[in-house]
Amino acid sequence: MSRSNSSWWASSTSSARRTTLGASAIALALIAVCYFVWMSPANPIAEVRDSVTAAVVDPATVADMKQERNRLLSRTVELESKMDEKNGQLARLSTQLESTQRKLAEVTVETAPVVKDNNPPVSKTPAKMPAKTPAKTPTPVKAPVKTPAPVVAAPVEEPVVIPTxxxxxxxxxxxxxxxxxxxxxxxxxxxxxxxxxxxxxxxxxxxxxxxxxxxxxxxxxxxxxxxxxxxxxxxxxxxxxxxxxxxxxxxxxxxxxxxxxxxxxxxxxxxxxxxxxxxxxxxxxxxxxxxxxxxxxxxxxxxxxxxxxxxxxxxxxxxxxxxxxxxxxxxxxxxxxxxxxxxxxxxxxxxxxxxxxxxxxxxxxxxxxxxxxxxxxxxxxxxxxxxxxxxxxxxxxxxxxxxxxxxxxxxxxxxxxxxxxxxxxxxxxxxxxxxxxxxxxxxxxxxxxxxxxxxxxxxxxxxxxxxxxxxxxxxxxxxxxxxxxxxxxxxxxxxxx
Known part of the structure; x- marks a missing residue:
């Protein structure tokens, strides 16, 4: 089989040449479009390019950033220390609150007989029923009075007595x-x-x-x-x-x-x-x-x-x-x-x-x-x-x-x-x-x-x-x-x- 001089996409030599010139023109056009897109300030690719460029930071700025980071780390350690201290104080106050509540409960139990003795005895004799009246209007029922809950005093931390x-x-x-x-x-x-x-x-x-x-x-x-x-x-x-x-x-x-x-x-x-x-x-x-x-x-x-x-x-x-x-x-x-x-x-x-x-x-x-x-x-x-x-x-x-x-x-x-x-x-x-x-x-x-x-x-x-x-x-x-x-x-x- 003889080797053909024509390209597979063109049936003749002249057609191949025209096709090649057309393809080259299209390639040049694409290159031009890509260039303008790349250089355009509004396109995403440009934004990525600018971000990469901005990432190259001046060494002095890096030093400032490290100094600020170290300051923030020191502040974090300081705040953690204060938080540990506050947690310790909270634990001690919780213990004192529990102790106070226990003492309050003990006092309540001890004073219960006294309260009972001071209350008037309840009569077991049936009371006489009042005579019926012609009025048929029902007696209004009073709303129950809510008894306020007892107020528990906040625990008072005893002052430390400093020895001599x-x-x-x-x-x-x-x-x-x-x-x-x-x-x-x-x-x-x-x-x-x-x-x-x-x-x-x-x-x-x-x-x-x-x-x-x-x-x-x-x-x-x-x-x-x-x-x-x-x-x-x-x-x-x-x-x-x-x-x-x-x-x-x-x-x-x-x-x-x-x-x-x-x-x-x-x-x-x-x-x-x-x-x-x-x-x-x-x-x-x-x-x-x-x-x-x-x-x-x-x-x-x-x-x-x-x-x-x-x-x-x-x-x-x-x-x-x-x-x-x-x-x-x-x-x-x-x-x-x-x-x-x-x-x-x-x-x-x-x-x-x-x-x-x-x-x-x-x-x-x-x-x-x-x-x-x-x-x-x-x-x-x-x-x-x-x-x-x-x-x-x-x-x-x-x-x-x-x-x-x-x-x-x-x-x-x-x-x-x-x-x-x-x-x-x-x-x-x-x-x-x-x-x-x-x-x-x-x-x-x-x-x-x-x-x-x-x-x-x-x-x-x-x-x-x-x-x-x-x-x-x-x-x-x-x-x-x-x-x-x-x-x-x-x-x-x-x-x-």
């Missing part, structure tokens, strides 16, 4: 304190733990650094809940990690100054204003200042286990720093409101040079500068071979030293237990057993560190869940302990819904 400093230092019952993520600024987690315990704690712990001013709302919010605020006040920025011991701006010699030459301390004005703000608030609080000073992990410690200086500090500087801060508070009248709490770490996990009672005594400011003697202690891995997971193993040696140094009341200022090893519930029970022992009657309370924390322990990164409710058996052991009459916590029960 003397009453706080020597309480009639032990304090139960909690450290949570945000209390006393946000009570959500705190209330969740308290609800699981079934009892309201009586002390709330929180931390602050020397880059922060006095936060009066921490104290007022705590006392609004009838709870003693315990501030752990650290002479360093609040954001510094625990593993950082070098803080050149916060060396103890700089804080002290040089009294011999009349050189003031670097932070004297800050300390003085802090004291003034406490006086202005007018409410008491416990201050655990520069705690665990006998360890080697904080910038206010003096020496390492080898006797080398920490953060440029000298032997004797810790006591001088404590006394210096205390003296400024005394000048401003703040010591009438502050329960000064000196709280070293337990000694059994310290370097050998730091374990002796002589070493600990060298760090004690003196009875005239201290109201409570405290201690930090944890059931913390890695456990030594002789650890029997008891209160005495953890705290015994340290308590012996504290009682040799001072006869001040003792507070277990920061304690907790890890679930690692499965001995937490046993250890908790041992703590409450020990508090029932008369030899520990000088212990006026404890503050439980209710957080899960990841930190370095003996050079290894590990997570320890210190929370009371880390496991059901740990929670049950704690609940049983605080209810023991001989432990004398005397907490306020939280009504079950």
């Amino acid at each position: 400093k003397a009453q706080i230092v020597n309480p009639t019952s032990r304090y139960l304190g909690l450290y949570t993520t945000q209390a006393p600024f946000n009570w959500a987690t705190y209330d969740e733990v308290a609800t699981k315990l079934g009892n309201e704690p009586s002390m709330v712990g929180y931390f602050s650094g020397w880059d922060e001013t006095f936060r009066a709302n921490a104290v007022t919010r705590a006392w609004d809940r009838n709870q003693l605020p315990m501030l752990t006040w650290e002479s360093r920025p609040i954001g510094s990690p625990n593993s950082q011991v070098d803080e050149p701006d916060y060396q103890l010699p700089a804080i002290i100054g040089d009294p011999a030459t009349g050189t003031p301390g670097k932070y004297d004005e800050y300390i003085r204003q802090y004291a003034k703000d406490i006086v202005a608030t007018g409410l008491p609080l416990a201050i655990r200042f520069d705690h665990e000073m006998n360890g080697v992990w904080y910038p206010w410690s003096e020496t390492t286990g080898k006797g080398e200086p920490i953060n440029g500090n000298r032997v004797g500087d810790y006591v001088k720093t404590w006394q210096h801060v205390h003296d400024i508070f005394e000048q401003e009248g703040a010591n009438n409101l502050v329960i000064w709490t000196w709280a070293p770490n337990i000694v059994n996990n310290l370097p050998a040079a730091n374990k002796s009672v002589e070493f600990l005594t060298s760090l004690y400011p003196g009875d005239e500068y201290v109201d409570w003697v405290g201690v930090s202690g944890y059931l913390r891995p890695a456990y030594k071979a002789d650890n029997n997971f008891t209160f005495d193993y953890t705290f015994g040696s340290t308590l012996d030293q504290l009682r040799k140094i001072s006869d001040k009341p003792i507070v277990l200022a920061e304690i907790g237990a890890s679930e690692v090893g499965g001995k937490k519930a046993k250890w908790i029970t041992s703590v409450f057993d020990a508090l029932a022992d008369p030899k520990n009657a000088d212990i006026v309370g404890l503050g439980w560190f209710n957080l899960a924390v990841t930190s370095y322990t003996e050079g290894e990164l590990a997570t320890n869940d210190w929370r009371i409710d880390s496991r059901p058996e740990s929670l049950e052991a704690f609940k049983a302990g605080i209810l023991r009459p001989e432990d004398n916590f005397n907490l306020t029960p939280i009504p079950t819904p």
